Amino acid sequence: MAVDIEKANQQVVERMMEARPVVVGVGKARDVIPGMKDNLLLHAGPPITWDRMAGPVKGAAYGALIFEGMAKDDKEAQALIESGKIEFAPCHHYGSAGPMAGLMSPSMMVYIVEDKVSGRKCFSGLNEGRGKVLRMGAYSPDVIAKLKWMNDVLGPTLDAALKDCGGIDLRALLGKALHMADDGHNRLDAASILYTTQLAPSIVKTAKDTNTAAEVIKFLGDNALSILNPVMAGCKAMCDAGHGVEGSTIVTVMARNGTDFGIRVSGLGDRWFTGPAGKVKALYFPGFTEKDANPDIGDSVITETAGIGGFAMATAPAIVTFIGGVAKDAINTTLDMYEICYTEHKYFTIPFLDFRGTPTGIDIRKVVEKGILPRVNTGVAHKDPGVGQVGAGVVTPPANIFEDALVAFAEKYGYA
Amino acid sequence: MAVDIEKANQQVVERMMEARPVVVGVGKARDVIPGMKDNLLLHAGPPITWDRMAGPVKGAAYGALIFEGMAKDDKEAQALIESGKIEFAPCHHYGSAGPMAGLMSPSMMVYIVEDKVSGRKCFSGLNEGRGKVLRMGAYSPDVIAKLKWMNDVLGPTLDAALKDCGGIDLRALLGKALHMADDGHNRLDAASILYTTQLAPSIVKTAKDTNTAAEVIKFLGDNALSILNPVMAGCKAMCDAGHGVEGSTIVTVMARNGTDFGIRVSGLGDRWFTGPAGKVKALYFPGFTEKDANPDIGDSVITETAGIGGFAMATAPAIVTFIGGVAKDAINTTLDMYEICYTEHKYFTIPFLDFRGTPTGIDIRKVVEKGILPRVNTGVAHKDPGVGQVGAGVVTPPANIFEDALVAFAEKYGYA
Numbered sequence: 001m002a003v004d005i006e007k008a009n010q011q012v013v014e015r016m017m018e019a020r021p022v023v024v025g026v027g028k029a030r031d032v033i034p035g036m037k038d039n040l041l042l043h044a045g046p047p048i049t050w051d052r053m054a055g056p057v058k059g060a061a062y063g064a065l066i067f068e069g070m071a072k073d074d075k076e077a078q079a080l081i082e083s084g085k086i087e088f089a090p091c092h093h094y095g096s097a098g099p100m101a102g103l104m105s106p107s108m109m110v111y112i113v114e115d116k117v118s119g120r121k122c123f124s125g126l127n128e129g130r131g132k133v134l135r136m137g138a139y140s141p142d143v144i145a146k147l148k149w150m151n152d153v154l155g156p157t158l159d160a161a162l163k164d165c166g167g168i169d170l171r172a173l174l175g176k177a178l179h180m181a182d183d184g185h186n187r188l189d190a191a192s193i194l195y196t197t198q199l200a201p202s203i204v205k206t207a208k209d210t211n212t213a214a215e216v217i218k219f220l221g222d223n224a225l226s227i228l229n230p231v232m233a234g235c236k237a238m239c240d241a242g243h244g245v246e247g248s249t250i251v252t253v254m255a256r257n258g259t260d261f262g263i264r265v266s267g268l269g270d271r272w273f274t275g276p277a278g279k280v281k282a283l284y285f286p287g288f289t290e291k292d293a294n295p296d297i298g299d300s301v302i303t304e305t306a307g308i309g310g311f312a313m314a315t316a317p318a319i320v321t322f323i324g325g326v327a328k329d330a331i332n333t334t335l336d337m338y339e340i341c342y343t344e345h346k347y348f349t350i351p352f353l354d355f356r357g358t359p360t361g362i363d364i365r366k367v368v369e370k371g372i373l374p375r376v377n378t379g380v381a382h383k384d385p386g387v388g389q390v391g392a393g394v395v396t397p398p399a400n401i402f403e404d405a406l407v408a409f410a411e412k413y414g415y416a
Numbered sequence: 417m418a419v420d421i422e423k424a425n426q427q428v429v430e431r432m433m434e435a436r437p438v439v440v441g442v443g444k445a446r447d448v449i450p451g452m453k454d455n456l457l458l459h460a461g462p463p464i465t466w467d468r469m470a471g472p473v474k475g476a477a478y479g480a481l482i483f484e485g486m487a488k489d490d491k492e493a494q495a496l497i498e499s500g501k502i503e504f505a506p507c508h509h510y511g512s513a514g515p516m517a518g519l520m521s522p523s524m525m526v527y528i529v530e531d532k533v534s535g536r537k538c539f540s541g542l543n544e545g546r547g548k549v550l551r552m553g554a555y556s557p558d559v560i561a562k563l564k565w566m567n568d569v570l571g572p573t574l575d576a577a578l579k580d581c582g583g584i585d586l587r588a589l590l591g592k593a594l595h596m597a598d599d600g601h602n603r604l605d606a607a608s609i610l611y612t613t614q615l616a617p618s619i620v621k622t623a624k625d626t627n628t629a630a631e632v633i634k635f636l637g638d639n640a641l642s643i644l645n646p647v648m649a650g651c652k653a654m655c656d657a658g659h660g661v662e663g664s665t666i667v668t669v670m671a672r673n674g675t676d677f678g679i680r681v682s683g684l685g686d687r688w689f690t691g692p693a694g695k696v697k698a699l700y701f702p703g704f705t706e707k708d709a710n711p712d713i714g715d716s717v718i719t720e721t722a723g724i725g726g727f728a729m730a731t732a733p734a735i736v737t738f739i740g741g742v743a744k745d746a747i748n749t750t751l752d753m754y755e756i757c758y759t760e761h762k763y764f765t766i767p768f769l770d771f772r773g774t775p776t777g778i779d780i781r782k783v784v785e786k787g788i789l790p791r792v793n794t795g796v797a798h799k800d801p802g803v804g805q806v807g808a809g810v811v812t813p814p815a816n817i818f819e820d821a822l823v824a825f826a827e828k829y830g831y832a
Contacts, residue, residue: 179734180606181597181767190596190606197609197637200616201630210626214617221613317767318595327768351597351733352743352768 003247003267003413005365012242012250012266013343013361016306019241020116021234022167026126026159030106033094033123037106041065042091044102044299045257046272050081050088054258054277054294056137059385060101061088063139067147068105074139074385092253092264095240096123097232097299100135100381101258108147109155113170113233115241122237124229126150126158129222131388136381137294138388157207157216164202168195170234173227174308175347178358183316184231184348185300185309186323186377186392192226232299235306242266242361249409250342251362254305254374254397258297258381261397265364265405268412273405275398282380282393283324294383296395301376307345307360310375310394311337314350315358323377323393333375334359340366340374364409367402419663419683419829421781428658428666428682429759429777432722435657436532437650438583442542442575446522449510449539453522457481458507460518460715461673462688466497466504470674470693470710472553475801476517477504479555483563484521490555490801508669508680511656512539513648513715516551516797517674524563525571529586529649531657538653540645542566542574545635552797552804553710573632577618584614586650589643590724591763594774599732600647600764601716601725602739602793602808608642648715651722658682658777665825666758667778670721670790670813674713674797677813681780681821684828689821691814698796698809699740710799712811717792723761723776726791726810727753730766731774739793739809749791750775756782756790780825783818 030036041064043057053061062077065086071077080086091098098104103125110123125135128146132138162168173194174182180190200217207213220226243252248266255262262274277295284290303309313319314334317327334350337359344357362374373396380391409415446452457480459473469477478493481502487493496502507514514520519541526539541551544562548554578584589610590598596606616633623629636642659668664682671678678690693711700706719725729735730750733743750766753775760773778790789812796807825831 176605179597181595189592190609193606193609193613196616197612197633200612200637201634204620204626204630204633210620213629214620217613217620218617221616320767321771327770351736354743355737 005247005249008245008247008267009250009342009361009363012245012248016238016242016361017346018117019238021113021122021170021237022116023111023162023170023230024114024167025112025162026109026155027112029104029108029110029123032110032112033096035094037087039085040087040089040106042089042094042096042098042102042104043257044091044098044100044297045255046260046262046274047090048257048259052259054297055384056294056297056381057101057103057258059137059139060103060134062385063134063143064103064105066139067144068107090255091299092255094123095121095236097236097302098125098135099228099232099300100298100379101137102299103134107151109151111230111233113230113237115237118241120237120240122233122240124233126154127223127225127229130225133388136388137385139386153212154216154219157203157212160206161199161202164206165199168198170231171347174231178308178312178315178348179351181316181318183309183312183319183377185303186379187316187319188227188231189224191231192224193221195227196220228300232302235302235308238306239302244269247413249364251305251364254301255299256296256301258294261296261401263397263401263405265409268405268408271408273401273408275400278395278398280378280380280393280395281324282391283322284391285389288390292382292390294381296376296378297381298378300378304374304376305362307348307358310377312348312350312358313377314352319377336372337375339370340372364402364405368406373397373399421663421665424661424663424683425666425758425777425779428661428664432654432658432777433762434533435654437529437538437586437653438532439527439578439586439646440530440583441528441578442525442571443528445520445524445526445539448526448528449512451510453503455501456503456505456522458505458510458512458514458518458520459673460507460514460516460713461671462676462678462690463506464673464675468675470713471800472710472713472797473517473519473674475553475555476519476550478801479550479559480519480521482555483560484523506671507715508671510539511537511652513652513718514541514551515644515648515716516714516795517553518715519550523567525567527646527649529646529653531653534657536653536656538649538656540649542570543639543641543645545639546641546805548804553801554804555802569628570632570635573619573623573628576622577615580618580622581615584611586647587763590647591765594724594728594731594764595767597732597734599725599728599735599793601719602795603732603735604643604647605640607647608640609637611643612636644716648718651718651724654722655718660685663829665780667721667780670717671715672712672717674710677712677817679813679817679821681825684821684824687824689817689824691816694811694814696794696796696809696811697740698807699738700807701805704806708798708806710797712794713797714794716794720790720792721778723764723774726793728764728766728774729793730768735793752788753791755786756788780818780821784822789813789815
């Protein structure tokens with residue numbers, strides 16, 4: 001079977017780079033995500049059954065059901081889930097991407113990101129900031145109270161402002177942020193204040209009152225991860241633009257649910273290739289050690305899949321204070337990633353490498369041939385439900401998933 | 417005479433680094449700058465007479481007199497100046513620092529920056545943004561109209577917001593911005609949006625109405641040099657903190673008026689050492705060449721004097737798109753500056769050099785001994801009054817001023 005892999009891959013990376021995701025609004029998951037159901041909880045990573053779910057995902061599921069008013073505490077939530085009345089599905093099956101546990105429930109306000117090239121819409125929740133948060137598996141009353149404020153105040157205010165300003169172009173914003181020492185995943189300090197600054201005039205004009213405007217601007221400006229969720233939905237839109245091209249060996253999804261690490265490949269349809277989620281090499285917050293750490297978790301690795309995050313670390317030397325290492329590691333990581341990527345990004349460039357494009361489009365052939373695994377920067381959640389973040393660091397996917405995908409590719413396209 | 421130069425220099429750099437300048441408010445120059453007079457125009461650089469003044473300073477002086485209502489056009493302004501009724505003095509003689517022409521007139525709103533350690537107050541005008549602006553020597557009606565808006569709307573709004581939020585800590589903000597790929601002089605993209613983001617909630621709360629709040633936030637957020645002027649006043653406060661220490665060979669002022677480049681040295685009192693302002697090695701805007709360029713001009717080199725700007729270029733590789741060169745030059749420039757500086761900054765650090773402090777405290781002994789001149793990043797103004805900016809690039813001071821200062825030092829302290 002004469003499939004032209006090079007041509008297919010070229011098409012995939014072109015589509016990924018030419019996608020132009022714009023944050024256009026905020027709405028309730030049940031109203032805006034096609035197929036969302038009242039008893040459905042979306043989670044990060046590949047599909048997984050309740051019995052194998054990681055602590056932080058369980059904790060976030062409890063929190064989501066409490067938030068929804070479907071349970072009054074974790075015990076009720078657990079009973080409800082074990083009764084079989086609640087369905088679970090990966091965010092990725094619903095055009096979405098969620099950080100860490102990635103929990104999205106029907107009433108939650110979510111960002112709507114539209115790819116202006118294809119019209120494709122992708123989704124992600126509102127970012128809660130750092131500390132004790134649902135995405136890290138925490139579900140105490142303060143966590144739920146913040147989610148309610150986000151739904152009642154933050155979400156509607158953002159929606160009005162986004163509509164007033166005509167949306168925020170994520171590709172343009174990320175291009176700028178990479179020149180301001182963000183990696184686009186764990187370090188979004190610049191992107192988050194660019195976002196805040198661009199939105200603020202519209203927030204002022206459209207918020208229901210002055211106090212709300214000031215409160216929302218402060219919340220966005222104080223949170224260095226404000227823009228993480230729309231960035232993830234934007235990267236999802238870019239990667240989806242490249243998905244489903246026959247004969248392509250480019251990875252279009254990487255995601256972890258805290259138990260398994262899964263990938264999808266453009267030319268291999270919707271099949272997941274999974275292996276065990278890795279242990280994160282991390283800097284821990286005071287009072288925590290690696291014994292507390294859940295394995296690698298979250299959909300945020302969609303940023304690396306799109307050519308930023310760990311792949312763009314050469315733009316972000318200051319990130320080493322957060323995830324460990326020295327500045328030289330940041331450069332070397334990016335240089336390594338060129339070895340396994342198909343191209344260099346047109347719009348995401350690295351000043352320190354004289355504006356060379358970021359490594360983009362992971363090629364499963366190169367990963368297997370060179371024995372170099374994608375590098376991921378990530379936060380670390382406590383392994384038990386209800387605790388929260390304990391550190392941050394670096395991790396790689398299990399090698400077998402690239403090997404398995406390559407075998408499947410060979411079988412499908414007749415190279416076996 | 418047994419002066420302990422090392423001890424003196426150590427004291428100077430400690431004082432410079434420990435100064436903590438905070439932007440506390442905005443007021444009219446005549447109300448807030450001690451000694452400001454109704455017929456006094458402050459300008460950048462060392463003292464200069466009208467006949468030797470550079471085109472951009474003349475243009476800015478015309479504009480200032482038109483803005484003050486003291487002349488209706490450039491001809492009237494010129495006649496008024498030549499009548500001898502207008503006095504000129506360096507910004508630096510009035511605790512101030514002004515970018516490019518540096519013109520400050522009595523009615524202009526200026527930033528008040530207070531060093532919380534010494535209580536010293538320093539001043540700088542409000543930044544006009546890029547393009548056709550007074551500081552580049554332009555004085556057309558649109559330039560004057562913008563100055564009026566800045567005085568009537570921007571200034572009072574900023575003053576109220578700064579008071580509401582308790583002021584903006586410049587040292588903390590700059591430390592963060594240097595980790596976000598700013599150099600602190602020509603590249604202030606991050607610092608300006610950090611400033612906007614920190615001020616925005618207070619602007620929303622205190623502005624006279626919603627439209628004003630939105631307009632001011634947008635003006636600040638869209639201008640990548642919004643914070644240049646308060647940064648300059650802040651660096652002036654840091655440098656002044658180190659000035660006047662007997663026996664010190666550290667430079668505490670560098671400044672250019674477009675004709676002369678002048679320095680002052682901590683241990684040599686208020687004497688200026690001057691030489692010809694250099695030709696800037698620049699990237700020119702379309703339609704302009706080096707024939708259009710005025711020599712080096714402005715007080716903004718106070719940033720390099722304080723240990724940022726050109727000295728911190730290793731933090732800001734993206735600046736090469738603005739001033740020319742390749743990324744490696746940015747690193748090398750910073751490495752060179754360590755050769756002529758007394759210390760490494762405690763609070764301003766460079767991620768790419770594994771958080772080494774920026775080169776701080778230019779030592780005239782080292783400049784002369786090593787033959788390495790301070791590196792300055794700068795904008796370039798048209799040489800004729802009324803035109804504006806024509807490019808940006810790099811420049812060094814004339815070597816003689818360091819030699820002259822060293823000779824004066826030797827004479828004063830008995831080494832001759």
